Amino acid sequence: MLTKEVTIGLEEGLQARSAALFVQNANEFRSNLTLVKDGHVASMKSIMGVMCCALACGEHILFTAEGEDERAALETLTDFIEQKHCELK
Template structure:
């Protein structure tokens, strides 16, 4: 299991379209993907779970991957949420 705490740099955060993109990326991996914020932990492959967190730019989350491709999954998903828009 691999995890990384990150600050969301996407504007407006993981709302609607970016949340759907995150879930699509997460579903390409065999590993189980989770997102934690505070006491909440959701399945990173679930659009409803992700939307329930209402994550905005500047929020801190922990992305967790557990499985055979966990390193690759963490790298790609962390890169996605920390990508600064120009």
């Protein structure tokens, strides 16, 4: 199992469109993928789970990946969430 702390760099955070793309990317991997924000754990493969986290620009979250492609999954999803850096708080 791998874990990584990530800072959200998307200017709009993870709103509907970016959340849908994020979940779509997560579903390309076989590993079990979760994110943790303020003690709330959500599957990165669930649009409702990701949207319920209300992820805003500059927030810190924890990614976990467990499975055969965990390293590639973390790299890909970290790159996605950290792109387009906003004015970090």
